[in-house]
Amino acid sequence: xxxxxxxxxxxxxxxxxxxxxxxxxxxxxxxxxxxxxxxxxxxxxxxxxxxxxxxxxxxxxxxxxxxxxxxxxxxxxxxxxxxxxxxxxxxxxxxxxxxxxxxxxxxxxxxxxxxxxxxxxxxxxxxxxxxxxxxxxxxxxxxxxxxxxxxxxxxxxxxxxxxxxxxxxxxxxxxxxxxxxxxxxxxxxxxxxxxxxxxxxxxxxxxxxxxxxxxxxxxxxxxxxxxxxxxxxxxxxxxxxxxxxxxxxxxxxxxxxxxxxxxxxxxxxxxxxxxxxxxxxxxxxxxxxxxxxxxxxxxxxxxxxxxxxxxxxxxxxxxxxxxxxxxxxxxxxxxxxxxxxxxxxxxxxxxxxxxxxxxxxxxxxxxxxxxxxxxxxxxxxxxxxxxxxxxxxxxxxxxxxxxxxxxxxxxxxxxxxxxxxxxxxxxxxxxxxxxxxxxxxxxxxxxxxxxxxxxxxxxxxxxxxxxxxxxxxxxxxxxxxxxxxxxxxxxxxxxxxxxxxxxxxxxxxxxxxxxxxxxxxxxxxxxxxxxx
Amino acid sequence: xxxxxxxxxxxxxxxxxxxxxxxxxxxxxxxxxxxxxxxxxxxxxxxxxxxxxxxxxxxxxxxxxxxxxxxxxxxxxxxxxxxxxxxxxxxxxxxxxxxxxxxxxxxxxxxxxxxxxxxxxxxxxxxxxxxxxxxxxxxxxxxxxxxxxxxxxxxxxxxxxxxxxxxxxxxxxxxxxxxxxxxxxxxxxxxxxxxxxxxxxxxxxxxxxxxxxxxxxxxxxxxxxxxxxxxxxxxxxxxxxxxxxxxxxxxxxxxxxxxxxxxxxxxxxxxxxxxxxxxxxxxxxxxxxxxxxxxxxxxxxxxxxxxxxxxxxxxxxxxxxxxxxxxxxxxxxxxxxxxxxxxxxxxxxxxxxxxxxxxxxxxxxxxxxxxxxxxxxxxxxxxxxxxxxxxxxxxxxxxxxxxxxxxxxxxxxxxxxxxxxxxxxxxxxxxxxxxxxxxxxxxxxxxx
Numbered sequence: 001x002x003x004x005x006x007x008x009x010x011x012x013x014x015x016x017x018x019x020x021x022x023x024x025x026x027x028x029x030x031x032x033x034x035x036x037x038x039x040x041x042x043x044x045x046x047x048x049x050x051x052x053x054x055x056x057x058x059x060x061x062x063x064x065x066x067x068x069x070x071x072x073x074x075x076x077x078x079x080x081x082x083x084x085x086x087x088x089x090x091x092x093x094x095x096x097x098x099x100x101x102x103x104x105x106x107x108x109x110x111x112x113x114x115x116x117x118x119x120x121x122x123x124x125x126x127x128x129x130x131x132x133x134x135x136x137x138x139x140x141x142x143x144x145x146x147x148x149x150x151x152x153x154x155x156x157x158x159x160x161x162x163x164x165x166x167x168x169x170x171x172x173x174x175x176x177x178x179x180x181x182x183x184x185x186x187x188x189x190x191x192x193x194x195x196x197x198x199x200x201x202x203x204x205x206x207x208x209x210x211x212x213x214x215x216x217x218x219x220x221x222x223x224x225x226x227x228x229x230x231x232x233x234x235x236x237x238x239x240x241x242x243x244x245x246x247x248x249x250x251x252x253x254x255x256x257x258x259x260x261x262x263x264x265x266x267x268x269x270x271x272x273x274x275x276x277x278x279x280x281x282x283x284x285x286x287x288x289x290x291x292x293x294x295x296x297x298x299x300x301x302x303x304x305x306x307x308x309x310x311x312x313x314x315x316x317x318x319x320x321x322x323x324x325x326x327x328x329x330x331x332x333x334x335x336x337x338x339x340x341x342x343x344x345x346x347x348x349x350x351x352x353x354x355x356x357x358x359x360x361x362x363x364x365x366x367x368x369x370x371x372x373x374x375x376x377x378x379x380x381x382x383x384x385x386x387x388x389x390x391x392x393x394x395x396x397x398x399x400x401x402x403x404x405x406x407x408x409x410x411x412x413x414x415x416x417x418x419x420x421x422x423x424x425x426x427x428x429x430x431x432x433x434x435x436x437x438x439x440x441x442x443x444x445x446x447x448x449x450x451x452x453x454x455x456x457x458x459x460x461x462x463x464x465x466x467x468x469x470x471x472x473x474x475x476x477x478x479x480x481x482x483x484x485x486x487x488x489x490x491x492x493x494x495x496x497x498x499x500x501x502x503x504x505x506x507x508x509x510x511x512x513x514x515x516x517x518x519x520x521x522x523x524x525x526x527x528x529x530x531x532x
Numbered sequence: 533x534x535x536x537x538x539x540x541x542x543x544x545x546x547x548x549x550x551x552x553x554x555x556x557x558x559x560x561x562x563x564x565x566x567x568x569x570x571x572x573x574x575x576x577x578x579x580x581x582x583x584x585x586x587x588x589x590x591x592x593x594x595x596x597x598x599x600x601x602x603x604x605x606x607x608x609x610x611x612x613x614x615x616x617x618x619x620x621x622x623x624x625x626x627x628x629x630x631x632x633x634x635x636x637x638x639x640x641x642x643x644x645x646x647x648x649x650x651x652x653x654x655x656x657x658x659x660x661x662x663x664x665x666x667x668x669x670x671x672x673x674x675x676x677x678x679x680x681x682x683x684x685x686x687x688x689x690x691x692x693x694x695x696x697x698x699x700x701x702x703x704x705x706x707x708x709x710x711x712x713x714x715x716x717x718x719x720x721x722x723x724x725x726x727x728x729x730x731x732x733x734x735x736x737x738x739x740x741x742x743x744x745x746x747x748x749x750x751x752x753x754x755x756x757x758x759x760x761x762x763x764x765x766x767x768x769x770x771x772x773x774x775x776x777x778x779x780x781x782x783x784x785x786x787x788x789x790x791x792x793x794x795x796x797x798x799x800x801x802x803x804x805x806x807x808x809x810x811x812x813x814x815x816x817x818x819x820x821x822x823x824x825x826x827x828x829x830x831x832x833x834x835x836x837x838x839x840x841x842x843x844x845x846x847x848x849x850x851x852x853x854x855x856x857x858x859x860x861x862x863x864x865x866x867x868x869x870x871x872x873x874x875x876x877x878x879x880x881x882x883x884x885x886x887x888x889x890x891x892x893x894x895x896x897x898x899x900x901x902x903x904x905x906x907x908x909x910x911x912x913x914x915x916x917x918x919x920x921x922x923x924x925x926x927x928x929x930x931x932x933x934x935x936x937x938x939x940x941x942x943x944x945x946x947x948x949x950x951x952x953x954x955x956x957x958x959x960x961x962x963x964x965x966x967x968x969x970x971x972x973x974x975x976x977x978x979x980x
Contacts, residue, residue: 039648039874049875050615052962055886058893063749063911065780072655075877078617085645085871089626092641096625109535110629113581118802119619122592127605128804129940130596131932137594138803151574163667163805164860166847174709204847204857208678210711213852251561282559287566298860306622306864307642308632308824310667310806313860326705342947352705356608356670356698357804365588372587375578376571378533384555385538391558392546408550408558435638440631446848463537464546492832497637500832504636507829507841511818513661514651 033498036087040515043074049081091498092307093440099462099470101393103412103443103455104199104247106277106299108386111373114302114366123365128357132338139337142358143330145368149295149314152379154286157322159315160329161359165274168294168313169205169241171354175292175317175324176239176268177209178351182324189238189267195224197248197447199272202241211238218449222248222405222414226257233265243272244288245279247447248405249390249412249455259289268292268321276300277459278387278411281380291318297360301367312363326351328358385460386411389467393456396471400478404450411459417452419478424487427452430477432501435494437473533578598801598937602968604895606915606959607745607940608669608696608771609804610796612884613963618798618871622864632824632863636839637831642863643838646826649870656776657790658783659812663823665866666809666858669793670699673739673769674706675822675856676789676811680737680765681712682820682855688734693717693725694744696771697945703739712736719946721917721955722908723748728758735764737789742768742782743775746942746957747912756786765789773797773810774961775913777885789813797876798868808865819845822856884962888914891960898973899958904980908955915959917942921980924956930979931972938972 028035060066076084093100100107118124126138146158159175162168173192180186192206196215203213214232219225223246240262244252252258259269271285271293277300279285285293297303298311305311317325326349328341339358374382387410394403394413402419417427431441431454443455458467480486494500538546543555552558559567579587598611605611622628626641633639633646646664653662666672677689691703691714700716707714717725723746727738738759743749752768759766768782770792782790792810799807813821819842827841847854876884892914900907904921920927924941931938942955960969 036644038644038651040651043877045878048877048880049617050880050884052880052883052887055883056890056894058890060889061749061893061896061909061911062779062889062913063751065749065751065911067776067778067780071777071878071881073652073873073876073878073881075879076874078615078875081871081874082617082621084874085621085627085867086624088641088644089621089624090641091639091644092626092630093635093638094626095629100631102631105631107629107631110625111535113584115623115628117585117588120588120592121599122595122597123588124800124802125598125611126595126803127598127603127611127801127937128609129605129607129944130598130937131929133929134596134932134937135803137591140594141588141591148575151572163671164858166857166859167667167671170857174705177709200847200849200851200854201857201859203852204850204854207852207854208857209709251559253561253563256563256565279562281572282568283562283566284568284572288563296860304628304864305631307627307630307639307646307867308664308863309861310808310863310865311860312806327701342945352708353698353701354671354705355702355805356668356696360805361803362806369584369588372576372579372584373535373581374533376573376575378536378578380571381533381536385536385543387558388538388543388546388550388555391550391552395550408552408560410558410561431635432637435635440638441635460536460538464539464542466537494637498640499637499835499837502636502831502837502839503829504839504841507827507839508844511825511841512828513647513818513825513841514654515647 032090034087036084038515039074039076039084042080042084043076045075047075047077049076049078098439099458099466100440101442101456101458102440103457104274104446105443106457106459108302108459109461110302110304111370113373114369117369118362118365136337139330139339141368142364143337145364148368148371149316152280153293153316154284155316156319157317157325159317159325161326161355162294162313162315163355163360164309164311165294165296165313166201166205167354168315169201171326172270172292172294172315173205173209174351175321176270178324179268179321180238189236191237193229193232193237193240195242197246197449198241198243199247199274202272206241222250223252223254224258226254229258230261233261233267235266237265237267239268239270241270241272243275245275245410248414249409250405251410255288263289274299275411278383280383281376282383292316292321297363297367302370303363303366310360310363312360324351325349327353382460389458389460389462392467393458393471397474400475412455412457414450415454416450420481423481423484425481425490427454429490429493430481433477433490433493436496439470439473596935602936602971604939604958604960604972605937606772607957608793609801610772610959610961611801611963612796612961614798614800614872615875617875618868621871622868627867628864633840636837640837643826645867645870647828647838649866650826652870652873653810653812656773656781657812658781659790660815661818662810662812663821663825665862666811666823667862668805668807668809669769669771669791670702672791672809672811673699674702676767676791677703677737677739678706678710679789679820679822680767683765683817684736684763686734686736687712688736689714690727690730690735690738691716692727692740693720694723694746694748695739695741695769696745699769719949719952720744721746721952723750728755731758731762731764733762735762737765737767739767739769742770743772743913743915747909747916749779749911749913752785767791772913772915774885774888777881778889779913788817794869798872799865806862806865808862808869820855821845823858823861887962891962891964892916895958895960895964895969898969899976902973902977902980914961915957918956918958920954920956923953927956927979931975934975936972936975938976
């Protein structure tokens with residue numbers, strides 16, 4: 001079996017010799033940090049991790065298209081599979097391990113009850129196209145979640161099917177396009193306004209739908225420049241896409257003036273709900289004049305991020321946009337739940353369909369369990385604790401780091417890199433040094449409007465003692481950076497992670513996106529090689 | 533509140549450090565008209581685990597679980613046995629509660645399994661490169677069309693009548709709002725559709741499904757050649773990924789983009805989501821792909837490691853010029869897929885496919901032997917279409933009343949089309965048994 005204890009298999013790269021981190025064990029392992037090959041370097045023909053019966057012999061009905069040749073999949077036994085993925089898991093940082101202060105990402109506790117109820121027989125194993133008479137409970141569950149979302153946002157309708165925030169943006173902006181079309185103004189209103197601090201998905205979504213994105217500048221307080229916005233509004237504007245609280249962690253204090261001006265100009269107000277966690281239970285977007293807003297269930301309502309997904313991005317809609325929701329939706333006829341899922345039969349939406357079946361049911365179940373566990377009282381408390389914790393972070397660090405704006409902030413604290421001026425330490429270096437201290441870094445270099453941005457979102461899930469340890473670590477790092485003699489140490493970080501800094505330029509310049517047999521080095525005896 | 537660690541004493545102390553008298557002060561930027569004094573009305577207060585779990589058991593009790601009854605529904609979502617190891621692995625907190633691997637030094641676990649996943653997808657599909665997953669097969673198909681439009685700088689997609697009807701609707705929706713033309717074929721019930729003549733110099737892509745929605749297994753090599761001669765791309769969609777254990781992969785037929793629904797491997801039915809979209813293409817189109825890509829590199833010590841790469845395609849870098857607006861994907865479902873496929877390996881995956889084909893063959897023969905029932909498929913993998921002597925929807929309802937989930941009436945997804953009203957789509961996987969097939973056949977004889 002090939003091993004990856006050695007320096008590289010597919011990639012050849014120079015060894016930094018003499019460094020404190022050079023492997024000193026024979027195996028290349030370091031106690032709990034085990035070097036792990038790819039599955040393709042582990043397999044043996046004749047091994048299998050499942051026991052399946054001998055298939056009955058039948059005449060092929062494959063139209064002569066039986067696959068020839070090997071697929072190339074490796075054969076591993078079940079214990080090997082368990083060990084492999086367990087070892088890989090140990091190379092990850094996770095919410096379950098500690099403070100995960102990624103701004104804008106809302107890395108809050110993921111309760112295990114939610115996992116349990118999502119897997120209940122009769123929920124987790126339903127087929128989406130079973131007769132609706134056999135899934136009445138599932139439809140009721142979706143409708144119940146919809147009720148919570150509408151109530152919390154003060155909005156009359158919700159489209160449940162979008163699979164994630166960006167998908168929700170697509171849904172909301174399509175609804176806006178559909179509403180404009182119904183008004184006969186789609187051809188004329190081609191401009192979407194978005195602040196420079198917007199998430200990248202906002203301009204990407206608007207552009208995909210053929211809108212021209214026009215940036216709106218921020219004022220010196222980090223909020224939309226209302227005068228500039230008013231000047232940009234005109235008969236060519238379809239909508240504004242605005243995150244609130246915004247990506248600087250600030251509430252748009254002139255939000256009502258903004259929505260009034262947008263509506264007066266005949267445009268719609270798309271709110272990016274990525275930061276709903278700051279206000280859920282305390283402020284209803286419907287009271288702010290929002291026309292549609294996606295809700296990242298994997299942020300505010302704690303469905304796990306899972307290393308990048310899956311998520312869910314239901315979109316709440318105002319009365320003006322409700323008629324333009326996509327299929328499907330749940331309706332109640334007397335005592336019976338039904339799904340409106342076919343475009344032809346139901347008079348209704350001109351929008352169409354964005355996703356097969358009924359949306360991310362597994363995420364709906366988890367989110368509803370989270371909401372029911374918190375209740376109206378707990379959700380309000382959670383938002384308050386999230387905002388309190390972020391302001392605490394801001395207050396505890398403001399003398400050693402440099403807040404980008406004057407407080408108070410909402411659920412995340414934004415710093416710029418001016419406190420690192422002339423230290424030779426960059427935001428990236430600072431973040432990588434946090435890794436060695438046992439923390440996942442904050443969001444770096446976003447939002448783009450702040451130089452060397454560091455966006456810290458503690459969420460409501462951290463105990464004060466743990467926040468204090470985290471803040472102590474950041475204060476120590478800031479002090480170390482400011483000695484002016486630590487740049488080299490920062491640039492070397494991280495030293496203690498499963499990998500040191502990775503060569504991203506090499507990865508992009510010569511992409512290797514899959515394992516190939518030719519990438520594999522000759523069989524080597526790891527112990528012997530290390531001994532040499 | 534069991535999820536909230538701060539005590540009232542903590543809160544007071546923190547407010548002191550901040551220099552605020554109350555939390556309300558921190559919300560002072562919220563316009564007064566929008567500040568809610570009390571908690572939101574119309575929703576219950578917090579509840580314990582026991583109460584919440586009971587509520588969900590009550591929802592579950594109002595549904596008919598496929599595990600407890602004869603079950604033969606497919607149509608883009610398939611019931612397979614998922615080994616216990618899969619669900620155990622994906623519930624490890626290091627995977628479950630980790631974010632997108634933007635800090636590669638401490639997310640090598642996620643990055644390495646995604647690299648393995650990408651490699652597995654290229655092997656299954658016979659393609660050069662694959663991304664780190666899409667939301668699901670249906671949204672991935674629409675993204676494939678948009679990618680083909682970008683590659684060819686054309687704006688007309690030919691969509692097969694053999695494509696899953698909801699996938700077709702999603703393409704039509706994208707066409708309407710994102711500004712391209714989708715020419716959609718009539719439902720290809722018999723599997724005889726020939727799109728070659730329709731391919732012209734304006735065609736950006738042809739979208740076909742194999743096996744088709746109606747179950748037919750087709751060879752698309754000639755269609756691929758016709759596409760390439762006209763400068764168009766061939767997109768092949770596979771909604772039952774287990775079929776790739778037995779059927780010639782789309783890459784060998786000349787496909788340019790392959791999109792699969794990966795739910796069958798590792799992921800339960802889950803009432804339609806979350807699933808996992810597999811997306812693969814030729815190397816030359818790599819930079820036009822949507823979604824995240826994991827690449828191999830080395831770290832500062834020269835050790836092999838993995839990173840997210842070619843990010844200049846993506847929205848967080850490229851903004852309005854991105855190849856797609858996608859950000860979140862289906863990472864954990866991709867892990868379930870890759871763990872299950874690793875357990876199966878070459879031998880297990882192929883055998884699983886053989887068993888599926890054998891079970892479906894048996895079911896097809898038994899159902900076709902019922903008087904008045906006609907099997908429409910010469911070829912199929914684990915799903916086929918039969919024409920009943922009467923409309924299929926009430927038949928399926930009558931079966932459900934007998935606690936049998938006996939397939940999908942095609943009219944549910946293609947309504948108001950008399951030509952499909954009597955069609956029933958039936959699937960049989962390795963989970964099908966005599967205890968299921970026997971009652972289905974007996975009940976069908978009764979209700980027909």
